[in-house]
Amino acid sequence: MASTPNRSTPPPFDPSVPGLAARHVAREAVATLLGPARGLALEDALAQAARGARLEPGEAALARAIATASFRRLGFIQAALAARLRDGLPENRPHLLALLVTGAAQILDLAVADHAAVDLSVRLAKADPQLQHLAPLVNAVLRRIVRERDAIRAEETDPLAHNTPDWLARRWRAAYGEAAARAIAAAHLEGAAVDLTLARDPEIWAERLGGVRLDLGSVRLVEAREAVADLPGYAEGVWWVQDAAAALPVRLLAPESGERVADLCAAPGGKTAQIAAAGAAVTAIDRSAARLERLGRNLERLGLTAEVLTTDALALPEDTPFDAVLLDAPCSATGTLRRHPDVAWTKSETDVFRLVGLQRRLLDKAARLTRPGGRLVYCTCSLEPEEGSGQIADFLNRHPDFERIAITPDRVAGHAELIDPSGDLRTLPSHLAGGTGRAGGLDGFFASLLRRKD
Numbered sequence: 001m002a003s004t005p006n007r008s009t010p011p012p013f014d015p016s017v018p019g020l021a022a023r024h025v026a027r028e029a030v031a032t033l034l035g036p037a038r039g040l041a042l043e044d045a046l047a048q049a050a051r052g053a054r055l056e057p058g059e060a061a062l063a064r065a066i067a068t069a070s071f072r073r074l075g076f077i078q079a080a081l082a083a084r085l086r087d088g089l090p091e092n093r094p095h096l097l098a099l100l101v102t103g104a105a106q107i108l109d110l111a112v113a114d115h116a117a118v119d120l121s122v123r124l125a126k127a128d129p130q131l132q133h134l135a136p137l138v139n140a141v142l143r144r145i146v147r148e149r150d151a152i153r154a155e156e157t158d159p160l161a162h163n164t165p166d167w168l169a170r171r172w173r174a175a176y177g178e179a180a181a182r183a184i185a186a187a188h189l190e191g192a193a194v195d196l197t198l199a200r201d202p203e204i205w206a207e208r209l210g211g212v213r214l215d216l217g218s219v220r221l222v223e224a225r226e227a228v229a230d231l232p233g234y235a236e237g238v239w240w241v242q243d244a245a246a247a248l249p250v251r252l253l254a255p256e257s258g259e260r261v262a263d264l265c266a267a268p269g270g271k272t273a274q275i276a277a278a279g280a281a282v283t284a285i286d287r288s289a290a291r292l293e294r295l296g297r298n299l300e301r302l303g304l305t306a307e308v309l310t311t312d313a314l315a316l317p318e319d320t321p322f323d324a325v326l327l328d329a330p331c332s333a334t335g336t337l338r339r340h341p342d343v344a345w346t347k348s349e350t351d352v353f354r355l356v357g358l359q360r361r362l363l364d365k366a367a368r369l370t371r372p373g374g375r376l377v378y379c380t381c382s383l384e385p386e387e388g389s390g391q392i393a394d395f396l397n398r399h400p401d402f403e404r405i406a407i408t409p410d411r412v413a414g415h416a417e418l419i420d421p422s423g424d425l426r427t428l429p430s431h432l433a434g435g436t437g438r439a440g441g442l443d444g445f446f447a448s449l450l451r452r453k454d
């Protein structure tokens with residue numbers, strides 16, 4: 001099939017057809033990420049595609065669900081399509097590929113009616129001047145996926161081979177071994193529950209919200225169906241959404257009332273809120289004004305305060321060092337694939353190497369901002385060793401004035417499996433697998449607790 005020229009405007013669709021707008025937005029967002037704009041996050045691609053589409057909240061949620069399901073099983077879905085297309089997958093035609101992938105994702109993975117998945121995909125093809133001649137092909141392939149669904153699902157036996165890009169599968173095998181790499185890939189297919197951090201009365205609110213109190217401290221909402229903003233306690237500022245693993249770095253930093261704490265990469269503020277809720281005087285720094293606006297709104301809802309600085313953390317003055325410093329560094333985010341499966345397909349090893357350099361400079365800066373005797377926690381939501389244990393090994397070589405405080409199991413509710421051999425926190429998506437499906441799992445976080453010698 002010939003490639004199509006880049007589009008400057010999205011193809012038209014009829015907004016009066018129920019369900020079509022959600023499919024249009026999902027298809028546009030997936031096409032954007034499969035096309036030249038690979039570096040974009042799915043959230044941003046969805047927001048971009050939804051501009052002008054006037055989606056109701058339910059339609060926006062459906063668009064997100066379709067796009068997320070498309071990336072969660074992208075390798076497997078593409079293989080299933082390729083086996084049913086005479087000429088294989090369309091090359092250099094992201095809109096056609098995205099139409100087929102989003103259609104197949106609905107049929108294989110989502111509880112939507114088959115006829116809606118097929119017919120609305122065909123409608124989108126017909127409305128698109130560049131694809132209308134291929135509408136019969138879209139119809140035939142998606143109907144075949146419906147007919148052969150059970151057989152196709154039975155072929156998905158190896159998530160590491162099917163749904164993990166080679167560069168990540170290779171790295172995880174090397175870092176964690178074959179069995180753990182397989183468990184990580186399998187956990188990604190389960191998705192993630194909504195975890196909450198509570199400012200007060202976790203037992204009472206866990207019950208009121210119908211959630212489970214995790215021994216790590218968070219409350220897990222396994223069955224959350226409505227928008228989080230409609231749940232009890234949101235408006236009152238009792239809790240905020242934060243993966244149970246993401247809440248651990250601040251628990252390790254253990255900020256105390258009256259301490260001066262710097263949160264160097266703070267937005268949108270989940271960890272800032274924890275530090276402020278502990279009674280510490282927190283300075284929240286981030287170079288993104290837009291993300292800091294979200295931090296401001298979040299803190300306001302929670303009734304918490306912080307000094308907020310919009311600046312590059314590398315440019316901060318070093319004259320008044322802090323009692324404790326948190327560096328939640330920008331990273332490849334490969335620990336968050338349960339929620340953001342697009343990351344696996346839009347990032348590359350080059351991103352990892354580029355970020356390692358920035359993390360190193362931020363860590364050196366964080367060290368200079370920590371007072372003698374003070375604590376420094378470095379963390380990332382990455383599974384890549386260079387962004388975690390490798391970064392800390394290099395740091396300790398460069399900084400003999402710092403020492404690691406090894407994390408003991410009692411700091412993580414007895415979960416010794418969350419601690420690596422050096423004494424750092426190393427959570428995996430396959431951890432906490434006691435529950436089935438969304439009841440288990442954690443984001444993949446690394447955290448090291450360091451102390452500046454007196």
Ligand SMILES: C[S@@+](CC[C@H](N)C(=O)[O-])C[C@H]1O[C@@H](n2cnc3c(N)ncnc32)[C@H](O)[C@@H]1O
Pocket residue numbers: 264265266267268269270271272285286287288291311312313314328329330331
């Ligand atoms: C992993 S996110 C932080 C998440 C946040 N700590 C939380 O818990 O909600 C990384 C943040 O680092 C910020 N960032 C990246 N480079 C920075 C720099 N040089 N100085 C300050 N902030 C930076 C990004 O804007 C982004 O908001």
